[in-house]
Amino acid sequence: MPQSPRLVSAAVALSILIAATTTAAAQSGTLVVVNKAASTASVIDVSSGRTLATLPTGNGPHEVAITRDGRIAVVTDYGDRRGNNTLTVIDVPGLRVARTIDLGQYRRPHGIAFLPGDSLVAVTSEEAQAVVVVRVADGSIVKTLPTGQGGSHMLAVTGDGATIYTGNIRDGTVSQLDVVTGTRTRLFQTPPQPEAITVTADGREVWVGSNSQGKVSVVDVATGKVDEALDGFSFPYRILITPDNRHVLIPDFRAHELRIVDRATRAVVDLMPLDGAGPQGITLSPDGTTVYHALSLENRIAIIDLASRSVVRHLDAGA
Numbered sequence: 001m002p003q004s005p006r007l008v009s010a011a012v013a014l015s016i017l018i019a020a021t022t023t024a025a026a027q028s029g030t031l032v033v034v035n036k037a038a039s040t041a042s043v044i045d046v047s048s049g050r051t052l053a054t055l056p057t058g059n060g061p062h063e064v065a066i067t068r069d070g071r072i073a074v075v076t077d078y079g080d081r082r083g084n085n086t087l088t089v090i091d092v093p094g095l096r097v098a099r100t101i102d103l104g105q106y107r108r109p110h111g112i113a114f115l116p117g118d119s120l121v122a123v124t125s126e127e128a129q130a131v132v133v134v135r136v137a138d139g140s141i142v143k144t145l146p147t148g149q150g151g152s153h154m155l156a157v158t159g160d161g162a163t164i165y166t167g168n169i170r171d172g173t174v175s176q177l178d179v180v181t182g183t184r185t186r187l188f189q190t191p192p193q194p195e196a197i198t199v200t201a202d203g204r205e206v207w208v209g210s211n212s213q214g215k216v217s218v219v220d221v222a223t224g225k226v227d228e229a230l231d232g233f234s235f236p237y238r239i240l241i242t243p244d245n246r247h248v249l250i251p252d253f254r255a256h257e258l259r260i261v262d263r264a265t266r267a268v269v270d271l272m273p274l275d276g277a278g279p280q281g282i283t284l285s286p287d288g289t290t291v292y293h294a295l296s297l298e299n300r301i302a303i304i305d306l307a308s309r310s311v312v313r314h315l316d317a318g319a
Contacts, residue, residue, distance in 0.1 A: 053095035101139035111155035159201035167194035209236030251279035
């Protein structure tokens, strides 16, 4: 019996979001595309580009996470101007919605990530200024971690699952949260409107993008120093570190380009133009060789060979 394909996951705001379960070859597997305008999720076969199913989500889906075995995807239903408070759980191989989780008072769920073991997800709640830890199997909230800051939008989790960082857009800060104690342990001041955020697997560096100033900062967790490492962006929408810890991928939504940065030296080593495409969500194959990149203004996914830094294929997506 063949093994289940390994997971790669990513998310995109505005038009589409993506998560993928792919083989190491990265040219086969399943792509989950969440369509914000239609409030649906499309399950796409990567090799053929065929849409296997289009499933309903809650109102205004914004982000998605997937288990390592690729069987379960969880979508945050952020809502429209009125806001929403649900998660949509998708049975990926079954091509169906397994359940909808009601988060109650924890409205406007946005950033999401599975914790180690894949039974729990951590989810930001903007209105509650908190991260909630949710058991996917029964929808129960097992822990609440207050960020104490406005606009806690995206989150990043260390490799051991012990620490969560949130970018707090309204207050221009990053909160450090201890998952075991459920407390905020530190607060870092960053350039305004920090949205994109990621953390190295070892937890030593937190990379943060400033929407208003077009800067990317690096937080040295040991010292607490915030280094404004890179500037000149129009809108550094997301940040992704490659599995080998060598490169950082930063899509610039308004400049329509993808920057590839050497993580150690923090120098830009390449810039890929994506003219008029509106690049947003980004993810990698398990072996780190292939990039899946959501082009929201074109309603399609670019498949990029990282070694040659070239787009090798496109997949059509929803709207």
